[in-house]
Amino acid sequence: MELKRAAEGEKGFEKVFAFLRERLLAGSLKPGDRLISERELATLLGVSRPIVREALRALTVLGIVEIRDRIGTVVTRPDVSVLNDFFTFALAQQADMLDDVMQARVAIECQAIRLACDRANIADFERLQRALAKIGETIDEADAGGMADFEFHRAIVVASHSETLSVLHSSMAGLLTHSHRSRRELVQGFPSMKTYLIDDHRRIFEAVIARDPERADATLRKHFAIGDEYRRRAVVGDIDKTSASG
Amino acid sequence: MELKRAAEGEKGFEKVFAFLRERLLAGSLKPGDRLISERELATLLGVSRPIVREALRALTVLGIVEIRDRIGTVVTRPDVSVLNDFFTFALAQQADMLDDVMQARVAIECQAIRLACDRANIADFERLQRALAKIGETIDEADAGGMADFEFHRAIVVASHSETLSVLHSSMAGLLTHSHRSRRELVQGFPSMKTYLIDDHRRIFEAVIARDPERADATLRKHFAIGDEYRRRAVVGDIDKTSASG
DNA sequence: TTATCCTACTGGTCTGACCAAGATCAGACC
DNA sequence: GGTCTGATCTTGGTCAGACCAGTAGGATAA
Incomplete structure (x- = not known):
């Protein structure tokens, strides 16, 4: 019953x-910093090393920290x-998400496209244009x-030049691309689909x-809405009887 | 030197x-299932229990699994x-951002407010109304x-009833509230501020x-823009010489 | 049959140990 | 004197066995 672990x-x-x-959020531990060794951390906090490892492993899977064999633990970006x-994992068990x-x-x-309108540079335009061209070229290939x-x-x-938006987006995209393929196949049969994809x-x-x-913003939003509509119709088996471009 | 760990x-x-x-993704382990005990898992895979705990802890922080003290480990939704x-963590390290x-x-x-327009129920409306009233009541108190x-x-x-949006928002809010207070104090001196806050x-x-x-969407967006404008002026020391309601 | 108690089991943790390999520095060699 | 090499220290990676504290369920007593 010592007060040792009752500290917190x-x-x-x-x-x-x-x-x-605490230190991570406060900023006293920044990316690139090397943590003190597991043993030191253990004695410092009055816990055993396996416990320290659990915590470090937890931070590792959160991508906050990297444990380098025989080197030490460093804070990563x-x-x-x-x-x-x-x-x-989530997707595997809960598709409704x-x-x-x-x-x-x-x-x-x-939001990104709004910022992009303001911040995009020539390189961004070119990248967009290349992507646009590719959409046209690969219009018949699902993958x-x-x-x-x-x-x-x-x-x-x-093109929005926003790190935060970029981070958030790519995290979602990872999940969504999985479903994208099946969705695209689902919708492949619609003749008006090609027009929609390219023109939009x-x-x-x-x-x-x-x-x-x-x-x-409005155009992009409508683009998403139409995509939803296509998917909805594909699900109910409504075979292309519309141009659905409104 | 058994072939123990060479297995994989x-x-x-x-x-x-x-x-x-594997089992999680394959579906042989579904939400609600209870895993075998740590000890069994350890002997089954030929590793020590601390290692098993690391893995379980990893799954825990990923929200895949829940370790219940003295009960067992169960797969969660x-x-x-x-x-x-x-x-x-991620956003905290970009404080300059x-x-x-x-x-x-x-x-x-x-995006949330758009969904809210479609999905909000009476309770949501009431919550909004209460919050609105509170804004009026506390208009002179910074905190x-x-x-x-x-x-x-x-x-x-x-009110958007979107779990994902909700989670993203609260993680950001946590970071932003810190700066919010100072921002608000900064802006407190503007007489037209009260009108802006309440009316908006x-x-x-x-x-x-x-x-x-x-x-x-448009109104909310304008609200943010005006807030930015106020802050901008406060920074440059432009003491309230406008109604800035456009 | 019911209520209580005991025991096996579970997670939570600690101790102390061993291994392999990077880091470091002293001493040997050039 | 400078460079190279090797022993040693340190670090992560892991293991084995142990103890605690509750929980669940079976065994037992009422």
Whole structure:
């Protein structure tokens, strides 16, 4: 009943995790810094090494820290790829989460395209144009087509020059691309699909070129809405009897 | 020198993690299932218990699994709230990017308010109304006022009924509230501030009530823009010589 | 049949140990 | 004197066995 671990009232793992989180959030531990050794950390916090390892492993899967064999533990620049892990698991067991995440993606992209209208440079325009061209070229290929589609949308976010939006977007994209392929196949049969894909993206591109945030946002938003509509119809088996471009 | 660990060529942790991931992704382990005990897992995979714990802890922070003290480890329903941990860490290390994070917040809220127009129920409306009232009541208090402001915006996101948007928003809000207070104090001196705060939020509220996504989005967006403008002026020391309501 | 108690089991943690390999520095060699 | 080499220290990676504290369920007593 010593007051040793009652210091924070936390259990061992929590104690270590909280200790590290504190410094991480406060900024006293920045990317590139090397943590003190596991043994030191253990004695410092009055816990055993396995517990310290649990905490470090936890931070590792969160992409906050990297444990380098025989070197030490260093703080890394957070990497979105972690989210891929999560989404992979999550998606496997809960497909209904897709629509919800999609909403977040729409949010990010619509904001990104507004910023892009203001901040995009020549290189961004060129990247968009290349992606647009690729969409046209791969219009008949489900796989490559999906990739081209993704690259276009990715280019929009990149053009926003916002690190945060970029991070958020790529984390969602990882999850969504999985479903994208099947969705695309589902929708492949619609003749009007090609027109929709090409024209829509071209209109979006033009709005960015025109540096018109309102139009770009609206066009992109409509693009997503139409995509949803297509998918909805494909699900109910409504075989192409519309141009659905409104 | 048994062929113990050569089984997969993976290190201990990886072995356990991969083992569990496999069953998780394959679906043989579904939410609600209870894993075999740590000890069994350890002997089964030929690793020590601390290693098993590392893997379980890893899955825990990923929100895939829940370790219940003295009960066992059970598979949980994946929950987006894990992302909160990640984003909190990730965004914290880019403190210089508060404006950038703010862009993401705008993105989330503007999307949320659109969804809210469609999905909000009576309870949501009431929550918004209460928050709105509180903004009026606390208009002269920097601290409580900031809190009320936050609650209103939070209510918008809640009304979207999107778990993902909600999680993203709260991780950002956590970071932004810090700066919010100082911002608010900075701006406190402006007489026209009160009008801006009250009227703007009321207009936003009305747009949601009217279930008009476009208007709501536009109004909210303008609200953010004006807030930015105030802050900008406060920084350059331009003491209130405008109504700035355009 | 019911209520209580005991025991096996579970997670939570610690101790102390061994291994392999990078880091470091002293001493040998050029 | 400078460079190279090797022993040693340190670090992560892992293991084995142990103890605690509750929980669940079977055995036992009422």
